[in-house]
Amino acid sequence: MLKKERHDFIMRQINLHNRVLTSDLVQLLNVSEDTIRRDLQELVDEGLLYKVHGGALSKSYHSSFDDSTVYARDSKIAIAKKATNLIKDGMVILTGGGTTILELVKQLPQGLTATFFTISPLVAVELAKYNNIEVILIGGLFSKNSQVTYGGHVITQLAEIKADLCLMGTSALHPEEGLTDTYWEINQLKKAMLACSKRTAVLCISEKLDIALRLKVCPIESISYLITELDVNDDLLANYRTKELNIL
Template sequence: MLKKERHEFIMRQIHLHNRVLSADLVQLLSVSEDTIRRDLQELFESNQLHKVHGGALSKSYQTSYDDTDVYAREAKRMIAKKTIPLIREGMVILTGGGTTIIELMKQLPENLHATFFTISPFVAIELAKYVNVEVILIGGLFSQNSQVTYGSNAINQISEIKADLCLMGTNAIHPEDGLTDVDWEINHLKKTMLKSSSKSAVLCISEKMDISSRLKVASLENIDYLVTELASTDEKLEKYRVKNLQIL
């Protein structure tokens, strides 16, 4: 594979998953660690991504203050609009992080009364703009890659919550493998979030569909809502129609 093709592949992975691990790229591209290291350095020098230990992050994922480079922004806005009706007055809501969730927070009704627990400092900052919303930031270790808090302290706090609704993004969703992730710690965090919530909604751009990662988070049957930018009648969603899962 030519260098240009490798760079395009790396950037597609970055756009879809917000982050990439060097070890995964070595395996996916069948090249050496040195080659991936040089590729990431060149993409960093051309201002296309942020380098971190063991891989790279999307520029749009780095902060919610500068969101000019958010990937698939219009699709994420559509997902946010479709998710809003799930949020009702007085709810206790548990959220993950990521640019789609942040976009949803920006579109909440101005006078909403609700309580939000979140593992994302950037989501908390967006929620702080709403006068009638109570915001509780879950504490713990902070993941440089995922931009959320994690670890035993975060899991213990979440396990004590009884949320009405869990709002979660995903790196990958597959009709047979369900929700999956690449990070062991984040995988356990997401499992706990789902267990602590009466209902759950997964927000996902269609480009992340039909993708499976190493670690299973949950089966489709354990999710209540799947929200994409596609029309609910789109043929691509047919294989995701399982019992108890409502597609928006």
């Protein structure tokens, strides 16, 4: 594989999953670890990503207030507009982090009266712009990679919440493998979020469909709503329409 092809592949993985591991790229591209390290450094030098220990992060994920760097922003805005229909006055909402959730917050009605718990400081800042929304940031260890709080203290706090709706982004969703992730701490965090919520909506651009990562969060049946930018009758959603979830 040519270097440009490797770089394009790496950037696609970054854009889809917000972060990549060097070890995963070595296996996926069948090249040496030194080659991947050089590739990542060249992409860093071009200003396309952030290099971190063991891999790399998306610039849009790391600098979420810069709309110009958000990958597939139009699709995420379309998803956000659909998701706002699930949110009503008086609800208790729990959110994860990520650029799709941030786009959702920006689409909320100005007069909405609700309580939002979130594990994302970036989401909390955006929510604070609404006069009638009570914002509760769940504190704990802060993940530099995922830009959310995590750990035992966070999971303990989540266990005390009874949310009407959980709004969660994802790195991968598969009709048979369900919701999956790459990192253990995020996997455990998402499980705790699901457990304390009556309903869960997964916000997912279509490029992340039919992908399974190494750690399972939950089966597809544990999700109440799947929200993509696609029409509900799109062929790409055929395998999801047979499952016990609502597609928006």
